[in-house]
Amino acid sequence: MKTTVQPITKLPLLVIALLIITGMPACQDQTTSTYTYRTQYPVYLQMSNFRTSQAVIESGKELENPGKIYIYNDFLLINEPQKGIHILDNSNPSNPISINFINIPGNVDLAVNSDMLYADNYLDLLVFDISNPRNIQQVKRVEDVFESMYTDRSTGTFMTLKDTVLTMDSDVNSDWGMGWGNIFWNRGGMFAMSSDASRGGGESYGQGGSMARFTLMSAHLYAVDEHSLRVFNVENEENPAFIKGIHLGWGIETIFPFQNKLFIGSNTGMHIYDASNPSEPTQMSVYQHVTACDPVVVNETYAFVTLRTGVNCRFGVDELQILNIEDPYSPKLLKSYPMENPHGLGLAGDYLYVAEGKHGLKSFNVADVMNIDKNQLEYLRSLKSVDIIPGPKSLIVIGPDGVCQFDYSTPNKLVQLSCINVKNPIIV
Amino acid sequence: MKRFIPFILFLFSSQISFAQKEIGAYIHHAEIGTLLGTSSQGSKRINFSLQSFHGIQLDPYNQIGFFVGVDTYPDFNLMPIGFGWRNILFPDKKYSFYTSIDLGYGSAWFQKKERENNVETWNEGGWMVSPAIGLRKNSKNGKLGYTCAVGFKKQYANSFVGVPITGTVTPVEGIRPGYESLFEENNIFNSLFMRMGIIF
Incomplete structure (x- = not known):
């Protein structure tokens, strides 16, 4: 006789086994907690270690986290903060090609003067001949340019800060753990902005202790470190x-030149220096209402300043301010326009492009500075951006995900040409 | 032959044979109950549990389907959703034991992220597994059934307190992108549950 009673599957056994296994901890809950925070720790280095050899020129590599961007003829020079400089062939903005990478530890800024590239290497200033960007030669090392970084001059020791993440584990209960929640660490990072449209300087995200910034004007190199302006003759x-x-x-963070004037951004205000005698810059005024988070672009008459809310930005407002700087000895605020979260900005003639961080990118016609809000041309919400450089061939938009170029020959209609994606996108 | 088996079963169980769901029939099993456990600090907790199983009769013994429910835990309200399997030992008797396994994910989606003074607080759910043994009482026409079950439920769930990054920073490995600091609490809730249910 064939039995039709199915053998009961093994499922019940499995269930009973599972009941025993999962029931074993006697129904007590288990709680573990971790507290993780970003911070920076000091790293002490010997400058002599970096002076023994020349900077290494490597083959082109992927952008990780672009800092300052500089347009030099058909080439883009893109700083990788603390690591070096990428050289990209941008003769076709629709297809920029990475050519090589100059490995410079501690590098955060660069400037180009007549085929000579100046780049900082912690305390020193390196000079490269880039007349042929495919065959770059280091020609000079100027030592101790940013000497304020020294922690011990006699031993050549200096300090730099390194981003890190610390984690504390515990199997404590939540009541105790929540206490840690109050010890939220403020990142020591600082921001440095400079966005000089006419010269194609870009924004840089200073993270480490080295905050050297420099710019070129009238055959002079102006370098700022945290508290001083240092002038070099580069004739x-x-x-x-x-x-x-x-x-x-204290707290000097950005520098940009315009028509024989130097605009120096610090934590406490914007210094305007007269550099008509290039070797003897003299202070014209300090505008106190502008702080370090405030990128500025300038034309003959007006300064366009963005203020935004953020960790190191004190005012807690998001706005675009228009200053009259016809008299550099006393800049006057003309009008403020509310914005979403403005970061960098770029000025090309009568057209102003504002990077609104995660909110996108706005363009304005600023011919009438008192009615900028009525002359908004485009608001590209999907285009996250932190800085904008109006270049000769393209509008370069630096966003969290990469460096994109746009055709802006029709100012009210940007057309995307290319995007270079980055390996380690910044967070806005 | 067809009559022989019920007869044997009748003899075997000395019960009246009951009708059962046809193979492929839709089954809805709704249950309500309590979750009993001990917190990691040692205090007892009693929480509420609701579950709705929707499945099909695979063969006379097995039902498979998905479930969705609501479980409350201290500081957590989770919606478990997943795959369930029921095995009925004596499907054609009035009373029958059954075993079940539910495997799924307890989602915390209806608990919103709160933000106060630049500090974000939120919960995230986690995997859950729940084996159980139950007793079911079938109605005569096989359309209705009542159940009573005990089992274990292991539920993973995490709570977070984080300070989001303001400004533009370089990401660093080791912390969730977008956060300056993050306090993370990982919980495993081990509960004994008792549930009453109805099958229709």
């Missing part, structure tokens, strides 16, 4: 000669 391009240092106070 002999290969051999920068230190002229003098000018004390500026």
